[in-house]
Amino acid sequence: MTPTFTTIGLVVADMAAAAAFYERLGLKFGDDDDNHRECELAGAVKLTLDTEAAIRSFTPDWTRATGSSRVSLAFQVDSPEAVDEVVAELAAGGAVVTRPPWDTFWGQRYASVSDPDGNEVDVYATLPQ
CATH class of the missing domain: 3.10.180.10 (2,3-Dihydroxybiphenyl 1,2-Dioxygenase, domain 1)
Structure with missing residues (x-):
């Protein structure tokens, strides 16, 4: 089996601010909820936004990286x-x-x-x- 690349995920501090930023670039997110949103991109790839709280719900010790952007x-x-x-x-x-x-x-x-x-x-x- 060959893996298929399907998703780019970003962890965001403020869902409304992040979604508004990417919508200014032409992306359209569904109204999934306040902690998770998805946008279909070309080629069946999607961009997902998850709040820090959503990530901590299954990884309680998660912390935001500091320094330069990694994405x-x-x-x-x-x-x-x-x-x-x-x-x-x-x-x-x-x-x-x-x-x-x-x-x-x-x-x-x-x-x-x-x-x-x-x-x-x-x-x-x-x-x-």
Whole structure:
């Protein structure tokens, strides 16, 4: 049997803030409950959000890691201008911009923000040739 990759899970401190952040990036979560939400992604993969309380319900000694983000998610948009627009919208919603939009040497307009839990989220588009 070959395992099938199906889920990316993030532990969040504030479900409403985390869900609102990712919904600004176009994801649609079900109203599962206040401790767990799921979003279907392309290719039958899903992103799940679970509160710290939900994780502690089955792992009582769980603690949040400190230091740099250990997870990075990336969202592609249609144009270099859209990178700037999306990052501005996320910043207006309270996201911290950790790497302002810039044109990379590998041919993309690229930026990074932190989600409400400090996970790095990249927004990028291919630059015109």
